[in-house]
Each structure stands twice: as structure tokens, then as C-alpha cells.
Amino acid sequence: MTRIRFEVSYDGTDFCGWQRQNHGPLKSVQHTIEDALKIVFKEKIVLFASGRTDAGVHAISQVCHFDVNRSEESMQRWNLSEALRTHLPSTILLKRVWIAPSDFHATLSATHKTYRYLIYNKPQRSVFLDRYVEWIRRPLDLKHLQKSSKHLLGEHDFKSFQSVGTIVPHTVRKIYKADWIRKNPDLLQLTITGSGFLKQMVRNIVGTQLMLERLKEDPEKLSKIIGLKSRREAGPPAAPQGLYLWKVYYPKELDNRCREL
Amino acid sequence: MTRIRFEVSYDGTDFCGWQRQNHGPLKSVQHTIEDALKIVFKEKIVLFASGRTDAGVHAISQVCHFDVNRSEESMQRWNLSEALRTHLPSTILLKRVWIAPSDFHATLSATHKTYRYLIYNKPQRSVFLDRYVEWIRRPLDLKHLQKSSKHLLGEHDFKSFQSVGTIVPHTVRKIYKADWIRKNPDLLQLTITGSGFLKQMVRNIVGTQLMLERLKEDPEKLSKIIGLKSRREAGPPAAPQGLYLWKVYYPKELDNRCREL
Numbered sequence: 134m135t136r137i138r139f140e141v142s143y144d145g146t147d148f149c150g151w152q153r154q155n156h157g158p159l160k161s162v163q164h165t166i167e168d169a170l171k172i173v174f175k176e177k178i179v180l181f182a183s184g185r186t187d188a189g190v191h192a193i194s195q196v197c198h199f200d201v202n203r204s205e206e207s208m209q210r211w212n213l214s215e216a217l218r219t220h221l222p223s224t225i226l227l228k229r230v231w232i233a234p235s236d237f238h239a240t241l242s243a244t245h246k247t248y249r250y251l252i253y254n255k256p257q258r259s260v261f262l263d264r265y266v267e268w269i270r271r272p273l274d275l276k277h278l279q280k281s282s283k284h285l286l287g288e289h290d291f292k293s294f295q296s297v298g299t300i301v302p303h304t305v306r307k308i309y310k311a312d313w314i315r316k317n318p319d320l321l322q323l324t325i326t327g328s329g330f331l332k333q334m335v336r337n338i339v340g341t342q343l344m345l346e347r348l349k350e351d352p353e354k355l356s357k358i359i360g361l362k363s364r365r366e367a368g369p370p371a372a373p374q375g376l377y378l379w380k381v382y383y384p385k386e387l388d389n390r391c392r393e394l
Numbered sequence: 395m396t397r398i399r400f401e402v403s404y405d406g407t408d409f410c411g412w413q414r415q416n417h418g419p420l421k422s423v424q425h426t427i428e429d430a431l432k433i434v435f436k437e438k439i440v441l442f443a444s445g446r447t448d449a450g451v452h453a454i455s456q457v458c459h460f461d462v463n464r465s466e467e468s469m470q471r472w473n474l475s476e477a478l479r480t481h482l483p484s485t486i487l488l489k490r491v492w493i494a495p496s497d498f499h500a501t502l503s504a505t506h507k508t509y510r511y512l513i514y515n516k517p518q519r520s521v522f523l524d525r526y527v528e529w530i531r532r533p534l535d536l537k538h539l540q541k542s543s544k545h546l547l548g549e550h551d552f553k554s555f556q557s558v559g560t561i562v563p564h565t566v567r568k569i570y571k572a573d574w575i576r577k578n579p580d581l582l583q584l585t586i587t588g589s590g591f592l593k594q595m596v597r598n599i600v601g602t603q604l605m606l607e608r609l610k611e612d613p614e615k616l617s618k619i620i621g622l623k624s625r626r627e628a629g630p631p632a633a634p635q636g637l638y639l640w641k642v643y644y645p646k647e648l649d650n651r652c653r654e655l
Contacts, residue, residue, distance in 0.1 A: 144521045191522070226521045260405045260487045261452070265522060 135205050137213070138198045138233035138391055141166070144191055144224040146264045146374065151185040151195070159188070162225065166197070169220035173213070174201055181239045183246065183381040187333060189373030191265070193249075194228065196381040198239040205232055213394055231391035242387055245309065247379040248335045250323040250371065251316075266320070267339075267375035273346060275315055280352035281342050282311040282323070284359065292362040294341070296333035296370065304331060304362075311338075324379070336370035344368030396466050398474070399459045399494035399652055402427070404452065405485040407525045407635065411449040412456070420449070423486065427458070430481035434474070435462055442500045444507065444642040448594060450634030452526070454510075455489065457642040459500040466493055474655055492652035503648055506570065508640040509596045511584040511632065512577075527581070528600075528636035534607060536576055541613035542603050543572040543584070545620065553623040555602070557594035557631065565592060565623075572599075585640070597631035605629030 141162075149159035153167075163180050170178040182197045201208070214230050221227065236242075253259060253266040254273050262268070285308045292304040310326040325335060345354055345368075358366045402423075410420035414428075424441050431439040443458045462469070475491050482488065497503075514520060514527040515534050523529070546569045553565040571587040586596060606615055606629070619627045 142521050223524055224521050226519065228518060257489060258487065260403050260485050261526060263484055 134200055134235075135203055135208050136198055136200050136233045136235050136237060137208070137394075138196065138231040138237060138239065140228040140230075141195050141197060142193055142226045142228055143195070144264070145186060145189050146191075147224060148188065150188040150190070151182055162186070162192075162195075165222065165225060166217075169217055170199065172220050173216045174203070176202060183239050183243045184330070184378075186378055187336070187373050187376075190376045190378070191374075192378040194380050195378055196239050196243070196383075198233055198237060208232060209394065230394040232394060234387070234390045237383070237387050237391065239381075242383050243329075243381050244384060245326055245328050245382045246330065247310075247324060247326040247382075248330070249377045249379045250325070250335060250339050251375045251377070252321040253319060254321055255319045264374055267372040269343070271347075273321060273343075275313060275321060277346040277349075277352055278313040278321070278323070278342050281345055281355040282313055282325075284353065284356040285311040285325070285338065289359050290362055291331055291334055291359065293358050293364055293367045294334045294337040295331035295364060296337060297364070298332055301331065306330065306334075333370050335376055336373065337364075337367055339371035339375070341368035343371060395461050395496075396464055396469050397459055397461050397494045397496050397498060398469070398655075399457065399492040399498055399500065401489040401491075402456050402458060403454055403487045403489055404456065405525070406447060406450050406452045408485060409449065411451070412443055412446040423447070423453075423456075426483065426486060427478075430478055431460065433481050434477045435464070437463060444500050444504045445591070445639075447639055448597070448634050448637075451637045451639070452635075453639040455641050456639055457500050457504070457644075459494055459498060469493060470655065491655040493655060495648070495651045498644070498648050498652065500642075503644050504590075504642050505645060506587055506589050506643045507591065508571075508585060508587040508643075509591070510638045510640045511586070511596060511600050512636045512638070513582040514580055515582055516580045525635055528633040530604070532608075534582060534604075536574060536582060538607040538610075538613055539574040539582070539584070539603050542606055542616040543574055543586075545614065545617040546572040546586070546599065550620050551623055552592055552595055552620065554619050554625055554628045555595045555598040556592035556625060557598060558625070559593055562592065567591065567595075594631050596637055597634065598625075598628055600632035600636070602629035604632060 143162050148162045149157050151162050153161050153164045167178055167180050178199045180197050180199050182195055214227050217227050251266040253262050253268045256270055258268045288307040290305050295304055307328040313323050316322040404423050409423045410418050412423050414422050414425045428439055428441050439460045441458050441460050443456055475488050478488050512527040514523050514529045517531055519529045549568045551566050556565055568589040574584050577583040
């Protein structure tokens with residue numbers, strides 16, 4: 134039995150999200166990769182990812198692992214990346230592959246994650262960016278977004294930003310970084326790094342920040358909304374196509390024990 | 395009878411090119427817009443564009459005109475852009491609309507055009523850029539491309555860069571600008587402005603420049619290829635998805651007589 138770790142990038146537009154679902158016309162990213170692995174290994178493979186992404190959400194770098202009934206030696210003898218690539222659609226790209234120690238777990242070993250959110254802020258939309266950004270017509274007040282995101286930093290109970298669906302017992306998370314910048318004249322970008330994120334947490338944060346900005350509310354109100362621990366107090370989620378899972382972090386010590394294939 | 399001029403942007407990925415075709419599964423951009431105009435005006439409308447774009451080629455700004463059996467007054471009374479927008483797919487964006495004088499002709503009045511070509515130059519492709527750039531794995535020598543494009547400037551017979559299909563009697567064109575820059579660490583961009591372009595001329599130029607760069611030929615060889623006036627001497631066309639019709643120019647005097655709707 135060998136544990137394989139890999140890094141994958143995907144365009145989430147044409148998927149129903151990361152997780153396997155038994156309804157709807159779209160396939161999940163997980164399902165698509167598992168099907169490719171099944172063809173390559175001729176056995177059923179179960180994938181574990183660092184976390185789920187919603188329908189339409191993209192990944193620059195998602196990390197996964199799976200176990201396969203092969204020896205390390207046999208795994209080293211062939212080019213798994215190439216073999217898999219031929220069975221994946223063009224919207225999923227296998228970036229790197231490693232043999233991982235058996236105590237590496239894509240979900241449980243992750244220490245923190247970075248997401249990015251992109252807003253195209255121009256009076257007219259762009260036919261080229263529709264799939265990849267949230268488009269907001271009115272000129273946004275970048276300073277307001279920068280001020281309200283300061284209130285996200287540190288350890289908080291983020292229950293106000295948890296969408297219904299998945300109930301988790303602990304809703305306390307730690308945010309290390311939450312920076313809005315003007316990436317270019319027409320593009321605003323949030324980079325947010327945290328110990329973990331609740332269901333739709335980044336989209337709910339962005340949606341709430343945009344709501345406060347639009348209503349010209351005091352940016353400090355974000356703090357109050359966090360304190361109220363109620364989803365109803367926060368804004369609606371921002372659109373999925375603006376969101377990117379950017380990077381997943383693991384302990385250095387574990388990274389060092391992974392050997393790239 | 396009123397002449398309408400408009401500016402349109404489109405993602406060429408899912409079209410068979412600008413021009414109406416009677417075969418193949420994909421619709422043309424022209425066909426799609428004409429169908430929308432027919433719904434709006436309840437009459438058959440024939441569109442004229444500044445020029446054709448190939449399948450997969452994009453337009454940041456294509457210019458078109460058509461005549462409609464309505465008075466200028468009636469045209470001014472309603473929002474044509476909005477009416478059309480609801481009948482166009484998300485991959486076609488109507489940017490601006492004008493009432494044009496009867497001597498304005500989108501094809502015949504155009505004095506020069508600018509195209510851009512984008513190359514993503516990284517060992518690994520990007521799932522987000524597949525539709526919008528040509529991907530070249532090997533590190534390109536930007537200086538070589540910059541040197542060979544110098545030989546395009548001025549008036550030349552560009553027969554070597556004309557693809558078969560449309561035979562035009564005069565193959566002399568004037569190139570005003572042909573600049574390669576490193577737009578960002580991973581992206582090379584050609585901006586080329588000329589009095590007009592033959593069928594697939596920009597793609598054939600880029601393909602030939604890339605061929606000379608790859609073979610480490612003297613950049614001056616581009617001059618010789620032009621001089622030979624034979625398609626067989628030039629390189630294969632570069633991929634369509636890297637090409638953008640960027641801007642079409644008309645005489646200032648004509649522009650001034652167009653009134654924006």
C-alpha cells in the first residue's frame with residue numbers, strides 16, 4: 134500500500150464543486166479525478182482533499198491524497214502524472230505528484246489555507262473574465278474593504294459566516310491575513326489566510342464586506358456582525374466564480390518526508 | 395433608413411469565426427448577432443464588420459454597421475443596446491452603439507487595425523488561460539522576437555503570410571507597429587498595427603517568428619521570407635486562441651459624424 138499526494142489546479146466553472154454528488158447534470162472534480170485514477174490503477178480509488186470547494190469555485194492549488202495497492206518501487210517506475218493527464222479533462226491540471234508517508238493526510242494534516250477573491254470593478258463586464266471574477270459595476274471603495282478586513286484578523290467564532298448545510302461543532306477559526314489590494318486598475322483582490330474555513334466562509338465574508346461598503350456603514354460593523362454569531366446578520370455570499378483556493382499549508386516536517394515523483 | 399454602427403467584444407472560443415458558414419456544428423459571431431437583430435427589429439438585417447476573424451480568435455473591439463428601416467428619431471427613442479443584450483449570449487458583449495452617417499462603412503472606411511497576440515510561456519499550462527493564450531513550454535527568447543518584428547515595419551508585399559482560401563489581388567500592406575513585450579513574467583505580447591491584414595496574416599507572422607526563434611536563425615531571415623513572396627517559405631500559423639482584434643481605426647472626420655446612442 135502506497136500513499137500518493139498530489140497538487141491539482143482546476144477551473145470550477147463546469148463542475149458541481151469538489152465533492153461527489155448524486156444529483157444534477159454536472160460532475161464533481163473529485164468524481165472526475167477518481168474516475169481517471171480508476172482507469173489508470175484498475176481499482177477503485179478514494180480521494181481525500183484538503184477541503185471542498187463549491188460549484189464554480191476554482192483552485193490554483195488543491196492538495197489531495199489517496200492510497201493505492203502498489204509498492205513504492207512500482208510507483209517510482211512509471212510516470213503517474215503523464216498517465217493521469219491523458220484521462221483528465223483540460224479543465225483539471227495535475228501539477229505535482231509525491232509519494233507521501235502514511236501519516237500524511239490531505240484533510241487532517243493541513244495547518245492553514247490561503248484563498249483569493251477577485252472582483253472586476255468596471256462599468257462594463259468583460260466576455261473574457263465572466264467565468265473567473267465577480268463583476269461589480271459601481272466603483273468600489275477599496276479603503277473601506279481594507280478597513281473592514283482588519284476586524285477579521287485573529288481568533289474568532291465565525292458562526293455568522295457559516296452557510297447552512299454542514300453543521301460543524303466548532304466554529305472558531307484563526308485568520309492570519311486578510312488583505313485587499315488593487316491588483317490592476319480594474320481588478321480588486323482579497324488574499325485571506327486562515328487556520329481553516331467554514332462552509333462558504335470566504336464568500337460570506339466578501340459578501341458582508343461588500344454590503345457594508347455599499348451601505349457606507351462603519352467598517353467596524355464587521356466586528357459586531359462576528360460578535361452576534363448569527364448568519365442572518367451577515368450579507369449574502371459573494372459569487373463563486375471570483376473565489377480561488379490558492380495554497381494549502383502542511384507542517385514542514387511532513388512536506389520534507391514527501392518525495393516528488 | 396438609418397445606418398447603425400456598433401462596437402462589440404467577443405470570446406471566439408465557441409464560434410466558427412466571424413463569418414456565416416453553412417456547415418459545422420458551431421455558429422458564427424455574425425450569424426448570432428444577425429439573429430438577435432432580427433428578433434429586435436422584426437426584419438432581416440445584414441451586418442458588415444471591419445473584417446473577419448477566424449474560429450477561436452477573439453475581439454476586444456470589433457466594429458460593425460447595418461442599415462435598418464427606421465427613422466433616426468425612432469432609433470433615438472429606445473435603448474437598442476439593452477434590447478440587443480438580452481438576445482446575445484454571454485460570450486458577445488455590445489460595448490457602444492452609434493447612429494452613423496450613410497457614408498460610414500465598417501469594412502471600407504477602416505484605415506488601420508491593431509491586433510494583439512498573447513503567449514503564455516511557462517513549463518506548465520494553466521487551466522484558466524487555455525482558451526485565451528497560446529501556450530509555449532520552452533523559454534522564449536524575447537529579444538529574438540523583437541528583432542525579427544522590426545523587419546515587418548513599412549510597406550511590403552506580405553504574400554508569404556497569406557493563407558490559402560481567400561485570393562486577394564493586392565497583397566501589399568503597410569505595418570506601422572510590431573512590438574513584442576513581456577507583459578508579465580509568464581506572458582509575452584505582440585501588438586501589431588497595419589493598414590490591413592491578409593487571411594491569417596498575424597497568425598502566420600507569429601508562427602514564422604516562433605519558427606525562426608526556435609531554430610536560432612538570424613532574425614533578419616524574416617526579411618528574406620517576405621521577399622520570397624511564397625507561403626511555403628514561412629512557418630505554420632500560430633494558434634487562434636492567442637489572437638485578439640484589439641482596435642479598428644476610422645478617419646477622425648467620420649468618427650465625429652457618428653452620434654452615440
